[in-house]
Amino acid sequence: MDRFKLIKEVGDGTFGSVWRAINKQNGEVVAVKKMKRKYYSFEECMSLREVKSLRRMNHPNIVKLKEVIRENDILYFIMEYMECNLYQLMKDRVKPFAESDVRNWCFQIFQALAYMHQRGYFHRDLKPENLLVSKDVLKLADFGLAREISSAPPYTEYVSTRWYRAPEVLLQSSAYDSAVDMWAMGAIMAELLTLHPLFPGTSEADEILKICNVIGCPDEQTWPQGLSLAEAMKYQFPQIRGSQLSEVMKSASSEAVDLISSLCSWDPCKRPKAAEVLQHAFFKDCTYVPASVRPKAAGPPKTPPGVGARGLSGHIARRYSTGALSTSKPAANISIKPSSLSKIGVQRKLQLDRQAPQKSARPTESNTKQTTSRVPARNSPGNANPILRHSRSLPETGRATVQKVSTITEKLAHMSVTSRTRTAVKPPVPLLKAGHLKSDFLGKSDEIPPAKRLTRKLVS
Ligand SMILES: Nc1ncnc2c1ncn2[C@@H]1O[C@H](COP(=O)(O)OP(=O)(O)OP(=O)(O)O)[C@@H](O)[C@H]1O
Numbered sequence: 001m002d003r004f005k006l007i008k009e010v011g012d013g014t015f016g017s018v019w020r021a022i023n024k025q026n027g028e029v030v031a032v033k034k035m036k037r038k039y040y041s042f043e044e045c046m047s048l049r050e051v052k053s054l055r056r057m058n059h060p061n062i063v064k065l066k067e068v069i070r071e072n073d074i075l076y077f078i079m080e081y082m083e084c085n086l087y088q089l090m091k092d093r094v095k096p097f098a099e100s101d102v103r104n105w106c107f108q109i110f111q112a113l114a115y116m117h118q119r120g121y122f123h124r125d126l127k128p129e130n131l132l133v134s135k136d137v138l139k140l141a142d143f144g145l146a147r148e149i150s151s152a153p154p155y156t157e158y159v160s161t162r163w164y165r166a167p168e169v170l171l172q173s174s175a176y177d178s179a180v181d182m183w184a185m186g187a188i189m190a191e192l193l194t195l196h197p198l199f200p201g202t203s204e205a206d207e208i209l210k211i212c213n214v215i216g217c218p219d220e221q222t223w224p225q226g227l228s229l230a231e232a233m234k235y236q237f238p239q240i241r242g243s244q245l246s247e248v249m250k251s252a253s254s255e256a257v258d259l260i261s262s263l264c265s266w267d268p269c270k271r272p273k274a275a276e277v278l279q280h281a282f283f284k285d286c287t288y289v290p291a292s293v294r295p296k297a298a299g300p301p302k303t304p305p306g307v308g309a310r311g312l313s314g315h316i317a318r319r320y321s322t323g324a325l326s327t328s329k330p331a332a333n334i335s336i337k338p339s340s341l342s343k344i345g346v347q348r349k350l351q352l353d354r355q356a357p358q359k360s361a362r363p364t365e366s367n368t369k370q371t372t373s374r375v376p377a378r379n380s381p382g383n384a385n386p387i388l389r390h391s392r393s394l395p396e397t398g399r400a401t402v403q404k405v406s407t408i409t410e411k412l413a414h415m416s417v418t419s420r421t422r423t424a425v426k427p428p429v430p431l432l433k434a435g436h437l438k439s440d441f442l443g444k445s446d447e448i449p450p451a452k453r454l455t456r457k458l459v460s
Contacts, residue, residue, distance in 0.1 A: 001071050003023055003024055003025055004021045004022065007020045010084075011085075015035060016077070017036070018032070018033045019032045019034065020081060030066065030080065030081050031078075032076055032078055033076065033077040034074065035076070035077070048075075051068055051077075053121050056119065056121075057121075060139075061111055061112035061115075063082065082132035083132075085129050085141075086129070086133060090128060090195055093195055096192075096195050097192055101136075102193055107278070109140060110278050114278060122178040125164075127188070162201050163197050163198075163199055165183075166179065167183070167211060168180070171208075173229055179269070182263050182271040186262075190260050208237070209240075211264075212238050213242065214264075215245075216242025218267075222265075245264075253282070
Protein backbone atom coordinates (compact mmCIF):
# COMPACT_ATOMS: atom_id res chain seq x y z
CA MET A 1 0.00 0.00 0.00
CA ASP A 2 3.06 2.25 0.06
CA ARG A 3 2.23 3.13 -3.52
CA PHE A 4 -0.93 4.93 -2.41
CA LYS A 5 -1.34 8.10 -0.44
CA LEU A 6 -4.71 8.22 1.31
CA ILE A 7 -6.15 11.73 1.05
CA LYS A 8 -9.63 11.72 2.55
CA GLU A 9 -12.29 9.29 3.69
CA VAL A 10 -15.22 9.58 1.30
CA GLY A 11 -17.45 6.75 2.43
CA ASP A 12 -18.00 4.49 5.39
CA GLY A 13 -20.10 1.45 4.59
CA THR A 14 -20.99 -1.67 6.47
CA PHE A 15 -18.04 -3.62 5.16
CA GLY A 16 -15.39 -1.06 4.44
CA SER A 17 -14.32 2.54 4.55
CA VAL A 18 -13.58 4.19 1.25
CA TRP A 19 -10.82 6.73 0.71
CA ARG A 20 -9.84 9.07 -2.06
CA ALA A 21 -6.19 8.31 -2.69
CA ILE A 22 -3.38 8.99 -5.11
CA ASN A 23 -1.23 6.40 -6.77
CA LYS A 24 2.19 7.90 -6.07
CA GLN A 25 3.73 6.09 -9.02
CA ASN A 26 1.54 7.60 -11.72
CA GLY A 27 -0.44 10.35 -9.98
CA GLU A 28 -3.75 8.68 -10.68
CA VAL A 29 -6.59 9.45 -8.29
CA VAL A 30 -8.19 6.23 -7.10
CA ALA A 31 -10.67 5.03 -4.50
CA VAL A 32 -9.28 2.71 -1.85
CA LYS A 33 -11.82 0.57 -0.01
CA LYS A 34 -10.29 -0.74 3.18
CA MET A 35 -12.24 -3.71 4.44
CA LYS A 36 -13.20 -3.75 8.09
CA ARG A 37 -12.62 -7.39 8.86
CA LYS A 38 -9.31 -9.16 8.52
CA TYR A 39 -8.41 -11.64 5.83
CA TYR A 40 -5.87 -14.29 6.66
CA SER A 41 -5.28 -15.75 3.22
CA PHE A 42 -5.28 -14.51 -0.30
CA GLU A 43 -7.60 -17.36 -1.30
CA GLU A 44 -10.14 -16.02 1.15
CA CYS A 45 -9.98 -12.64 -0.57
CA MET A 46 -10.27 -14.19 -3.98
CA SER A 47 -13.43 -16.02 -2.99
CA LEU A 48 -15.20 -12.78 -2.07
CA ARG A 49 -18.23 -12.17 -4.21
CA GLU A 50 -17.24 -8.58 -4.77
CA VAL A 51 -13.95 -9.71 -6.25
CA LYS A 52 -15.41 -12.60 -8.20
CA SER A 53 -18.17 -10.59 -9.77
CA LEU A 54 -16.43 -7.25 -10.29
CA ARG A 55 -13.38 -8.76 -11.98
CA ARG A 56 -15.71 -10.21 -14.60
CA MET A 57 -17.38 -6.88 -15.26
CA ASN A 58 -15.97 -4.60 -17.89
CA HIS A 59 -18.54 -1.94 -18.59
CA PRO A 60 -18.29 1.84 -18.67
CA ASN A 61 -21.14 2.13 -16.18
CA ILE A 62 -19.78 -0.35 -13.66
CA VAL A 63 -17.10 0.85 -11.29
CA LYS A 64 -13.81 -0.75 -12.21
CA LEU A 65 -11.87 -2.81 -9.70
CA LYS A 66 -8.23 -2.16 -10.52
CA GLU A 67 -6.40 -4.11 -7.86
CA VAL A 68 -6.97 -6.21 -4.78
CA ILE A 69 -4.23 -5.90 -2.18
CA ARG A 70 -3.86 -7.84 1.05
CA GLU A 71 -1.32 -6.39 3.43
CA ASN A 72 -0.93 -7.31 7.10
CA ASP A 73 -4.18 -9.26 6.85
CA ILE A 74 -6.02 -6.14 5.74
CA LEU A 75 -7.79 -6.20 2.42
CA TYR A 76 -7.87 -3.19 0.12
CA PHE A 77 -9.78 -2.75 -3.10
CA ILE A 78 -8.27 -0.21 -5.47
CA MET A 79 -11.06 1.16 -7.62
CA GLU A 80 -11.56 3.94 -10.06
CA TYR A 81 -12.55 7.07 -8.16
CA MET A 82 -15.99 8.61 -8.45
CA GLU A 83 -16.91 12.03 -7.07
CA CYS A 84 -20.02 11.16 -5.04
CA ASN A 85 -23.07 8.95 -4.88
CA LEU A 86 -26.64 9.69 -5.93
CA TYR A 87 -27.90 9.94 -2.37
CA GLN A 88 -25.35 12.66 -1.65
CA LEU A 89 -26.57 14.49 -4.74
CA MET A 90 -30.18 14.23 -3.58
CA LYS A 91 -29.95 14.86 0.11
CA ASP A 92 -29.45 18.60 0.17
CA ARG A 93 -31.54 19.39 -2.83
CA VAL A 94 -34.80 21.22 -2.59
CA LYS A 95 -35.66 21.45 -6.25
CA PRO A 96 -36.14 18.12 -8.03
CA PHE A 97 -33.70 17.19 -10.76
CA ALA A 98 -34.64 17.91 -14.33
CA GLU A 99 -36.24 14.87 -15.87
CA SER A 100 -33.60 14.96 -18.58
CA ASP A 101 -30.90 14.42 -15.93
CA VAL A 102 -32.81 11.54 -14.40
CA ARG A 103 -33.27 10.09 -17.86
CA ASN A 104 -29.58 10.25 -18.66
CA TRP A 105 -28.55 8.76 -15.33
CA CYS A 106 -31.07 5.95 -15.44
CA PHE A 107 -30.24 5.15 -19.04
CA GLN A 108 -26.67 4.52 -17.99
CA ILE A 109 -27.65 2.34 -15.07
CA PHE A 110 -30.04 0.28 -17.16
CA GLN A 111 -27.24 -0.28 -19.64
CA ALA A 112 -25.02 -1.55 -16.84
CA LEU A 113 -27.86 -3.75 -15.59
CA ALA A 114 -28.53 -5.14 -19.06
CA TYR A 115 -24.85 -6.01 -19.27
CA MET A 116 -24.59 -7.71 -15.90
CA HIS A 117 -27.96 -9.45 -16.10
CA GLN A 118 -26.96 -10.85 -19.46
CA ARG A 119 -23.93 -12.34 -17.75
CA GLY A 120 -26.00 -13.97 -15.08
CA TYR A 121 -25.35 -11.50 -12.29
CA PHE A 122 -27.72 -9.27 -10.49
CA HIS A 123 -26.90 -6.68 -7.94
CA ARG A 124 -29.52 -7.20 -5.24
CA ASP A 125 -28.68 -4.09 -3.29
CA LEU A 126 -29.39 -1.24 -5.65
CA LYS A 127 -29.86 2.03 -3.82
CA PRO A 128 -28.84 5.64 -4.45
CA GLU A 129 -25.73 5.17 -2.27
CA ASN A 130 -24.48 2.47 -4.60
CA LEU A 131 -24.88 4.56 -7.74
CA LEU A 132 -21.73 6.63 -8.06
CA VAL A 133 -21.50 9.86 -9.99
CA SER A 134 -18.70 11.78 -11.63
CA LYS A 135 -19.95 14.72 -13.66
CA ASP A 136 -22.76 13.22 -15.75
CA VAL A 137 -21.44 9.67 -15.61
CA LEU A 138 -23.13 7.11 -13.39
CA LYS A 139 -21.66 3.80 -12.34
CA LEU A 140 -22.91 0.84 -10.38
CA ALA A 141 -20.84 0.05 -7.31
CA ASP A 142 -20.76 -2.24 -4.27
CA PHE A 143 -21.06 -5.59 -5.94
CA GLY A 144 -21.81 -8.76 -4.16
CA LEU A 145 -19.56 -8.43 -1.15
CA ALA A 146 -22.60 -8.60 1.02
CA ARG A 147 -23.18 -12.10 -0.34
CA GLU A 148 -20.00 -13.22 1.26
CA ILE A 149 -21.63 -14.51 4.39
CA SER A 150 -19.44 -17.36 5.51
CA SER A 151 -16.93 -15.30 7.45
CA ALA A 152 -17.06 -14.11 11.01
CA PRO A 153 -19.53 -11.40 12.00
CA PRO A 154 -20.16 -8.55 12.08
CA TYR A 155 -18.60 -7.49 8.81
CA THR A 156 -19.90 -10.29 6.71
CA GLU A 157 -23.48 -9.98 7.80
CA TYR A 158 -25.86 -9.49 4.97
CA VAL A 159 -27.47 -6.08 4.90
CA SER A 160 -30.11 -5.19 2.39
CA THR A 161 -31.97 -2.00 1.96
CA ARG A 162 -35.64 -2.22 2.77
CA TRP A 163 -36.91 0.76 0.83
CA TYR A 164 -35.73 -0.75 -2.44
CA ARG A 165 -36.46 -4.37 -1.62
CA ALA A 166 -38.71 -6.22 -4.04
CA PRO A 167 -41.94 -7.73 -2.68
CA GLU A 168 -40.93 -11.29 -3.54
CA VAL A 169 -37.88 -10.84 -1.31
CA LEU A 170 -39.98 -9.28 1.42
CA LEU A 171 -42.28 -12.29 1.18
CA GLN A 172 -39.32 -14.66 1.40
CA SER A 173 -39.56 -16.21 -2.02
CA SER A 174 -37.08 -19.04 -2.31
CA ALA A 175 -36.36 -18.19 -5.94
CA TYR A 176 -35.99 -14.75 -7.34
CA ASP A 177 -33.98 -13.18 -10.08
CA SER A 178 -32.82 -9.99 -11.75
CA ALA A 179 -36.34 -8.58 -11.49
CA VAL A 180 -35.42 -7.50 -7.94
CA ASP A 181 -33.03 -4.98 -9.50
CA MET A 182 -35.82 -3.73 -11.74
CA TRP A 183 -38.04 -3.11 -8.73
CA ALA A 184 -35.28 -1.20 -6.98
CA MET A 185 -34.70 0.92 -10.06
CA GLY A 186 -38.38 1.85 -10.18
CA ALA A 187 -38.16 3.05 -6.58
CA ILE A 188 -34.90 4.90 -7.26
CA MET A 189 -36.26 6.59 -10.38
CA ALA A 190 -39.29 7.82 -8.47
CA GLU A 191 -37.06 9.09 -5.68
CA LEU A 192 -34.85 10.95 -8.13
CA LEU A 193 -37.90 12.62 -9.65
CA THR A 194 -39.56 13.60 -6.37
CA LEU A 195 -36.66 13.65 -3.88
CA HIS A 196 -38.82 11.45 -1.64
CA PRO A 197 -38.41 7.72 -1.16
CA LEU A 198 -41.35 5.97 -2.86
CA PHE A 199 -41.76 3.17 -0.30
CA PRO A 200 -40.22 4.37 2.98
CA GLY A 201 -41.21 1.41 5.13
CA THR A 202 -40.24 1.41 8.80
CA SER A 203 -40.33 -2.38 8.99
CA GLU A 204 -40.88 -5.16 6.52
CA ALA A 205 -44.60 -5.27 7.21
CA ASP A 206 -44.76 -1.49 6.90
CA GLU A 207 -42.75 -1.72 3.69
CA ILE A 208 -45.47 -3.88 2.16
CA LEU A 209 -48.10 -1.50 3.48
CA LYS A 210 -46.28 1.42 1.86
CA ILE A 211 -46.17 -0.48 -1.41
CA CYS A 212 -49.90 -1.27 -1.18
CA ASN A 213 -50.60 2.40 -0.52
CA VAL A 214 -49.13 3.22 -3.90
CA ILE A 215 -49.85 0.29 -6.18
CA GLY A 216 -52.73 -1.38 -4.37
CA CYS A 217 -52.69 -4.87 -2.92
CA PRO A 218 -52.07 -7.78 -5.30
CA ASP A 219 -54.84 -10.17 -6.33
CA GLU A 220 -55.20 -13.41 -8.28
CA GLN A 221 -54.87 -11.52 -11.54
CA THR A 222 -51.91 -9.32 -10.72
CA TRP A 223 -49.73 -11.69 -8.69
CA PRO A 224 -51.07 -15.14 -7.85
CA GLN A 225 -47.64 -16.35 -6.70
CA GLY A 226 -47.50 -13.45 -4.28
CA LEU A 227 -50.74 -14.55 -2.67
CA SER A 228 -49.26 -18.03 -2.23
CA LEU A 229 -46.09 -16.60 -0.72
CA ALA A 230 -48.14 -14.51 1.68
CA GLU A 231 -50.29 -17.48 2.59
CA ALA A 232 -47.19 -19.56 3.32
CA MET A 233 -46.10 -16.85 5.75
CA LYS A 234 -49.60 -16.44 7.14
CA TYR A 235 -49.47 -12.85 6.02
CA GLN A 236 -52.57 -10.97 4.95
CA PHE A 237 -52.16 -8.14 2.52
CA PRO A 238 -53.93 -4.95 3.56
CA GLN A 239 -56.95 -4.57 1.31
CA ILE A 240 -55.98 -1.26 -0.24
CA ARG A 241 -56.71 -0.14 -3.77
CA GLY A 242 -53.69 2.07 -3.86
CA SER A 243 -53.05 5.52 -5.11
CA GLN A 244 -52.18 6.85 -8.50
CA LEU A 245 -48.47 7.09 -9.17
CA SER A 246 -49.02 10.23 -11.19
CA GLU A 247 -50.40 11.83 -8.03
CA VAL A 248 -47.28 10.92 -6.10
CA MET A 249 -45.12 12.27 -8.92
CA LYS A 250 -47.13 15.23 -10.07
CA SER A 251 -44.45 16.83 -12.20
CA ALA A 252 -43.22 13.64 -13.85
CA SER A 253 -43.95 12.92 -17.48
CA SER A 254 -46.45 10.22 -18.38
CA GLU A 255 -43.56 8.18 -19.82
CA ALA A 256 -41.69 8.30 -16.53
CA VAL A 257 -44.81 7.33 -14.59
CA ASP A 258 -45.52 4.51 -17.01
CA LEU A 259 -42.00 3.12 -16.74
CA ILE A 260 -41.95 3.28 -12.94
CA SER A 261 -45.36 1.61 -12.86
CA SER A 262 -44.08 -1.30 -14.89
CA LEU A 263 -40.84 -1.57 -12.93
CA CYS A 264 -42.78 -1.60 -9.67
CA SER A 265 -45.15 -4.37 -10.70
CA TRP A 266 -45.96 -6.83 -7.94
CA ASP A 267 -45.32 -9.76 -10.24
CA PRO A 268 -41.60 -9.97 -11.08
CA CYS A 269 -42.50 -11.55 -14.43
CA LYS A 270 -44.37 -8.40 -15.38
CA ARG A 271 -41.43 -6.12 -14.76
CA PRO A 272 -39.53 -5.32 -17.95
CA LYS A 273 -35.99 -6.60 -18.35
CA ALA A 274 -33.20 -4.03 -18.29
CA ALA A 275 -32.67 -4.39 -22.02
CA GLU A 276 -36.37 -3.81 -22.63
CA VAL A 277 -36.34 -0.74 -20.45
CA LEU A 278 -33.74 0.81 -22.75
CA GLN A 279 -36.42 0.75 -25.43
CA HIS A 280 -39.09 2.39 -23.34
CA ALA A 281 -40.60 5.67 -24.51
CA PHE A 282 -39.04 7.41 -21.50
CA PHE A 283 -35.66 6.85 -23.13
CA LYS A 284 -36.71 7.69 -26.65
CA ASP A 285 -34.10 10.45 -26.90
CA CYS A 286 -31.36 8.23 -25.49
CA THR A 287 -30.09 6.18 -28.37
CA TYR A 288 -26.50 5.48 -27.47
CA VAL A 289 -25.75 1.95 -26.33
CA PRO A 290 -22.14 1.19 -25.32
CA ALA A 291 -20.29 -1.30 -27.44
CA SER A 292 -20.00 -3.59 -24.46
CA VAL A 293 -23.69 -4.38 -24.49
CA ARG A 294 -24.11 -4.49 -28.24
CA PRO A 295 -24.30 -7.78 -30.04
CA LYS A 296 -20.94 -8.43 -31.71
CA ALA A 297 -22.46 -8.26 -35.19
CA ALA A 298 -23.58 -4.70 -34.57
CA GLY A 299 -20.14 -3.31 -35.41
CA PRO A 300 -18.25 -0.43 -33.85
CA PRO A 301 -20.10 2.28 -31.98
CA LYS A 302 -21.06 5.34 -33.96
CA THR A 303 -20.46 7.59 -31.00
CA PRO A 304 -17.34 7.64 -28.84
CA PRO A 305 -17.10 4.76 -26.39
CA GLY A 306 -18.04 6.89 -23.49
CA VAL A 307 -20.87 6.49 -21.09
CA GLY A 308 -24.31 7.85 -20.79
CA ALA A 309 -26.83 9.19 -23.13
CA ARG A 310 -24.76 12.27 -23.75
CA GLY A 311 -21.63 10.32 -24.53
CA LEU A 312 -18.22 10.98 -23.10
CA SER A 313 -14.71 11.07 -24.37
CA GLY A 314 -13.23 7.74 -25.34
CA HIS A 315 -10.40 7.71 -22.84
CA ILE A 316 -12.80 6.89 -20.05
CA ALA A 317 -13.80 3.57 -21.49
CA ARG A 318 -10.23 2.65 -22.40
CA ARG A 319 -9.09 3.02 -18.81
CA TYR A 320 -10.96 -0.09 -17.77
CA SER A 321 -9.20 -2.81 -19.66
CA THR A 322 -6.94 -4.45 -17.11
CA GLY A 323 -6.00 -4.61 -13.49
CA ALA A 324 -4.01 -6.70 -11.06
CA LEU A 325 -4.65 -8.53 -7.87
CA SER A 326 -1.81 -8.36 -5.46
CA THR A 327 -0.86 -9.15 -1.92
CA SER A 328 2.21 -8.19 0.00
CA LYS A 329 2.09 -11.06 2.48
CA PRO A 330 2.79 -13.43 0.85
CA ALA A 331 3.71 -11.67 -2.34
CA ALA A 332 1.58 -12.73 -5.25
CA ASN A 333 0.22 -10.98 -8.28
CA ILE A 334 -2.76 -12.27 -10.15
CA SER A 335 -4.06 -10.60 -13.25
CA ILE A 336 -7.66 -9.53 -13.35
CA LYS A 337 -9.03 -10.81 -16.58
CA PRO A 338 -12.54 -11.80 -17.47
CA SER A 339 -12.88 -15.52 -16.98
CA SER A 340 -15.66 -17.88 -17.84
CA LEU A 341 -18.86 -16.73 -16.25
CA SER A 342 -20.02 -18.36 -13.12
CA LYS A 343 -23.16 -20.38 -13.60
CA ILE A 344 -23.91 -19.86 -9.97
CA GLY A 345 -23.81 -16.11 -10.29
CA VAL A 346 -24.54 -13.84 -7.43
CA GLN A 347 -25.45 -15.57 -4.19
CA ARG A 348 -26.30 -13.50 -1.21
CA LYS A 349 -27.97 -14.79 1.87
CA LEU A 350 -30.91 -12.64 2.72
CA GLN A 351 -31.68 -12.13 6.34
CA LEU A 352 -34.87 -10.25 6.79
CA ASP A 353 -35.40 -10.12 10.47
CA ARG A 354 -33.03 -7.65 12.02
CA GLN A 355 -31.23 -4.48 11.32
CA ALA A 356 -27.82 -3.61 10.05
CA PRO A 357 -24.88 -4.08 12.37
CA GLN A 358 -23.48 -0.64 11.93
CA LYS A 359 -23.11 2.20 9.54
CA SER A 360 -25.51 1.72 6.77
CA ALA A 361 -26.97 4.61 4.95
CA ARG A 362 -30.43 3.13 4.56
CA PRO A 363 -33.04 1.22 6.49
CA THR A 364 -31.76 -2.30 6.39
CA GLU A 365 -32.00 -5.58 8.16
CA SER A 366 -29.30 -8.10 8.75
CA ASN A 367 -28.98 -11.10 10.92
CA THR A 368 -27.41 -9.25 13.78
CA LYS A 369 -29.41 -7.98 16.71
CA GLN A 370 -27.82 -4.59 16.74
CA THR A 371 -29.97 -1.59 16.30
CA THR A 372 -29.11 0.73 13.50
CA SER A 373 -29.09 4.44 12.99
CA ARG A 374 -30.32 6.63 10.25
CA VAL A 375 -29.60 10.07 8.99
CA PRO A 376 -32.60 12.15 8.07
CA ALA A 377 -33.93 11.71 4.58
CA ARG A 378 -34.00 15.05 2.92
CA ASN A 379 -37.47 16.39 2.46
CA SER A 380 -39.01 13.25 3.84
CA PRO A 381 -42.70 13.81 3.59
CA GLY A 382 -43.80 11.45 6.33
CA ASN A 383 -47.51 11.06 6.53
CA ALA A 384 -47.92 14.01 4.27
CA ASN A 385 -46.93 11.78 1.40
CA PRO A 386 -49.74 12.04 -1.12
CA ILE A 387 -49.68 8.29 -1.63
CA LEU A 388 -51.63 8.00 1.59
CA ARG A 389 -54.40 10.25 0.42
CA HIS A 390 -55.43 8.64 -2.82
CA SER A 391 -57.01 5.36 -3.62
CA ARG A 392 -56.78 4.28 -7.18
CA SER A 393 -54.82 1.32 -8.45
CA LEU A 394 -52.02 1.74 -10.90
CA PRO A 395 -52.13 0.09 -14.26
CA GLU A 396 -50.85 -3.46 -14.00
CA THR A 397 -47.93 -2.78 -16.26
CA GLY A 398 -46.73 -0.19 -18.65
CA ARG A 399 -45.24 -2.62 -21.07
CA ALA A 400 -47.66 -1.69 -23.78
CA THR A 401 -45.74 1.49 -24.32
CA VAL A 402 -42.40 -0.16 -24.78
CA GLN A 403 -41.18 0.89 -28.17
CA LYS A 404 -38.71 -0.63 -30.52
CA VAL A 405 -36.17 1.96 -31.53
CA SER A 406 -33.43 0.05 -33.27
CA THR A 407 -32.23 -3.36 -34.31
CA ILE A 408 -29.59 -3.20 -31.60
CA THR A 409 -31.99 -2.52 -28.83
CA GLU A 410 -34.37 -5.10 -30.24
CA LYS A 411 -31.62 -7.68 -29.91
CA LEU A 412 -30.85 -6.43 -26.44
CA ALA A 413 -34.40 -7.25 -25.49
CA HIS A 414 -33.63 -10.92 -25.98
CA MET A 415 -30.75 -11.07 -23.57
CA SER A 416 -31.17 -13.93 -21.16
CA VAL A 417 -31.09 -13.65 -17.40
CA THR A 418 -30.15 -16.44 -15.04
CA SER A 419 -32.36 -17.05 -12.05
CA ARG A 420 -30.88 -17.37 -8.61
CA THR A 421 -31.94 -19.13 -5.49
CA ARG A 422 -31.90 -17.56 -2.07
CA THR A 423 -30.13 -19.60 0.54
CA ALA A 424 -31.55 -18.17 3.72
CA VAL A 425 -32.92 -20.65 6.19
CA LYS A 426 -36.47 -19.75 6.99
CA PRO A 427 -37.27 -19.42 10.65
CA PRO A 428 -40.73 -20.10 12.04
CA VAL A 429 -43.26 -17.69 10.63
CA PRO A 430 -45.52 -15.71 12.93
CA LEU A 431 -49.04 -14.78 11.98
CA LEU A 432 -48.99 -11.36 10.42
CA LYS A 433 -51.76 -8.91 10.04
CA ALA A 434 -52.13 -6.44 7.28
CA GLY A 435 -50.19 -3.30 7.85
CA HIS A 436 -48.73 -4.66 11.04
CA LEU A 437 -46.22 -2.16 12.35
CA LYS A 438 -45.01 -3.55 15.61
CA SER A 439 -42.81 -6.32 14.38
CA ASP A 440 -41.20 -7.61 11.28
CA PHE A 441 -42.06 -10.76 9.46
CA LEU A 442 -39.64 -12.74 11.50
CA GLY A 443 -40.97 -11.37 14.72
CA LYS A 444 -38.18 -8.90 15.41
CA SER A 445 -39.29 -5.38 16.03
CA ASP A 446 -37.64 -2.69 14.03
CA GLU A 447 -40.18 -0.05 14.72
CA ILE A 448 -38.62 3.28 15.41
CA PRO A 449 -40.07 6.40 16.97
CA PRO A 450 -42.33 8.34 14.61
CA ALA A 451 -39.98 11.29 14.54
CA LYS A 452 -37.28 9.09 13.13
CA ARG A 453 -39.31 6.96 10.82
CA LEU A 454 -38.33 8.58 7.62
CA THR A 455 -34.65 8.77 8.21
CA ARG A 456 -32.07 6.90 6.30
CA LYS A 457 -29.26 5.82 8.52
CA LEU A 458 -29.67 3.07 11.07
CA VAL A 459 -28.14 3.72 14.47
CA SER A 460 -26.76 1.27 16.94
N1 LIG B 1 -15.10 3.94 -6.30
C1 LIG B 1 -15.56 4.84 -5.43
N2 LIG B 1 -15.28 6.15 -5.59
C2 LIG B 1 -15.75 7.07 -4.71
N3 LIG B 1 -16.52 6.78 -3.65
C3 LIG B 1 -16.85 5.49 -3.45
C4 LIG B 1 -16.38 4.45 -4.31
N4 LIG B 1 -16.86 3.27 -3.87
C5 LIG B 1 -17.59 3.56 -2.78
N5 LIG B 1 -17.58 4.88 -2.52
C6 LIG B 1 -18.29 5.57 -1.41
O1 LIG B 1 -18.22 4.80 -0.24
C7 LIG B 1 -19.53 4.42 0.16
C8 LIG B 1 -19.48 3.03 0.75
O2 LIG B 1 -18.97 2.15 -0.24
P1 LIG B 1 -19.52 0.68 -0.42
O3 LIG B 1 -21.00 0.72 -0.67
O4 LIG B 1 -18.71 -0.04 -1.44
O5 LIG B 1 -19.22 0.08 1.02
P2 LIG B 1 -19.98 -1.03 1.78
O6 LIG B 1 -19.28 -1.24 3.07
O7 LIG B 1 -20.13 -2.24 0.90
O8 LIG B 1 -21.38 -0.31 1.99
P3 LIG B 1 -22.83 -0.90 2.34
O9 LIG B 1 -23.05 -0.51 3.76
O10 LIG B 1 -23.74 -0.15 1.39
O11 LIG B 1 -22.80 -2.36 2.08
C9 LIG B 1 -20.42 4.56 -1.07
O12 LIG B 1 -21.77 4.83 -0.75
C10 LIG B 1 -19.75 5.71 -1.79
O13 LIG B 1 -20.25 6.95 -1.31
